[in-house]
Amino acid sequence: MPNMSLKKVSMPEQAPDVRNKNFSEVATGYTEQMAIEEAQRCLDCKNKPCVGGCPVNVKIPEFIGLVAQGKFEEAYHKIKETNSLPAICGRVCPQETQCEYYCVRGIKGEPVAIGRLERFVADWYMKNVKASVEKPDKNRKKVAIIGSGPAGLTCAGDLAKMGYDVTVFEAFHVPGGVLMYGIPEFRLPKELVQKEIDTIKELGVEIKTNMVIGKVYSLEELKEEGYEAIFIGSGAGLPKFMNIPGENLNGVYSANEFLTRINLMKAYKFPEYDTPIRVGKNVAVVGGGNVAMDAARCAKRLGAQNVYIVYRRSEAEMPARLEEVHHAKEEGIVFKLLTNPTKILGTEDGWVKGLECVEMELGEPDASGRRRPVAKTGSEHIIEVETAIIAIGQSPNPLLTSTSPGLDTQKWGGIIADEKTGATSIEGVYAGGDVVTGAATVILAMGAGKNAAKAIDEYLKSKE
Numbered sequence: 001m002p003n004m005s006l007k008k009v010s011m012p013e014q015a016p017d018v019r020n021k022n023f024s025e026v027a028t029g030y031t032e033q034m035a036i037e038e039a040q041r042c043l044d045c046k047n048k049p050c051v052g053g054c055p056v057n058v059k060i061p062e063f064i065g066l067v068a069q070g071k072f073e074e075a076y077h078k079i080k081e082t083n084s085l086p087a088i089c090g091r092v093c094p095q096e097t098q099c100e101y102y103c104v105r106g107i108k109g110e111p112v113a114i115g116r117l118e119r120f121v122a123d124w125y126m127k128n129v130k131a132s133v134e135k136p137d138k139n140r141k142k143v144a145i146i147g148s149g150p151a152g153l154t155c156a157g158d159l160a161k162m163g164y165d166v167t168v169f170e171a172f173h174v175p176g177g178v179l180m181y182g183i184p185e186f187r188l189p190k191e192l193v194q195k196e197i198d199t200i201k202e203l204g205v206e207i208k209t210n211m212v213i214g215k216v217y218s219l220e221e222l223k224e225e226g227y228e229a230i231f232i233g234s235g236a237g238l239p240k241f242m243n244i245p246g247e248n249l250n251g252v253y254s255a256n257e258f259l260t261r262i263n264l265m266k267a268y269k270f271p272e273y274d275t276p277i278r279v280g281k282n283v284a285v286v287g288g289g290n291v292a293m294d295a296a297r298c299a300k301r302l303g304a305q306n307v308y309i310v311y312r313r314s315e316a317e318m319p320a321r322l323e324e325v326h327h328a329k330e331e332g333i334v335f336k337l338l339t340n341p342t343k344i345l346g347t348e349d350g351w352v353k354g355l356e357c358v359e360m361e362l363g364e365p366d367a368s369g370r371r372r373p374v375a376k377t378g379s380e381h382i383i384e385v386e387t388a389i390i391a392i393g394q395s396p397n398p399l400l401t402s403t404s405p406g407l408d409t410q411k412w413g414g415i416i417a418d419e420k421t422g423a424t425s426i427e428g429v430y431a432g433g434d435v436v437t438g439a440a441t442v443i444l445a446m447g448a449g450k451n452a453a454k455a456i457d458e459y460l461k462s463k464e
Contacts, residue, residue, distance in 0.1 A: 003037060289393075
């Protein structure tokens, strides 16, 4: 009999006043019994609307049906048919706007906890099954992947399964892209990311680190090295700033630098890891997306007493996941909404001492559909802080595109690529993920990598 409860089975979590002092994972995951109970809420709909809401088309009712029967290993293999990184997606995907948004159970209650079940299955498999990956026969065709984030890893894994000789070129000293440097340990343990990367390497994928393409090799030089196709999944790692006075003061970070120091370089383990980072007692994070929430919650864990999210619109317009906003509030992050910084104030010796702001009110909708914020006259005020973190977005690093003649780009710097195949203006060169769309979600980047792998396979076969 199906479980007709209107609510999801609750996910066990660390208490807010405990977790905001450590970097251990917030949610501790379902037990086997919890997973079975939640899986029994699935109605196995005939039309499977949830599958259409998944960018990589995971066979959701099928894997959940296996979980309901306690067949966890079979459920894992069902997910892996279309999703190379289930432990990651189960944690960081915005299921509430994708698969779970279309769940029929959500009409009269809460949708089935698809993300939690995917996470459970992946974690259970990693803990209980010692599997060896079977390497496919090689077809002797070489493909280069630029970037080892979710788009690059997905494309590499799919092509390797098809028999291609795949080499991934990563600019950092550690593979994983935003999964390693951008998402905090308490949301996505790096051990899990490494396990997913190791699985892809076992397929025969070679990952070369410290390789800044555009500097070490150009696209043309990669072709001269024998790579018959290239996929660009280099992400959007160039931070944007507000261009207000004071942004050059000590104590001002881009969210990218702040999170990279913490996540990749383990600043939270100083002095065990020699990466000091200064937060002070009071921190302001400017922005309202997931990156802003991550930076604010990290600052709190590093010992800041007061951490403020400063956002120029209202909470309804915030692009961050509802879960991240909820967790941030529980952990004591203070939200200063309808507030816009106009200047960063500094001390005589060049350190941040405050944020000069104005209050805002919402006017008519802008091009994005969100109501445009307008400053209130006479509402100037100061927020006293020692650290300011700017989290208002990123764009692609122009190094690769500026050294690639013939590669068409958009005005904001992103590569122009076909929506379905990832094909660019250069034959044999494909692109996907944030380098095309701008900063988006992990699963959308994975979907782009999967589509590009299929297109590259078709392209190379057509050349035979």
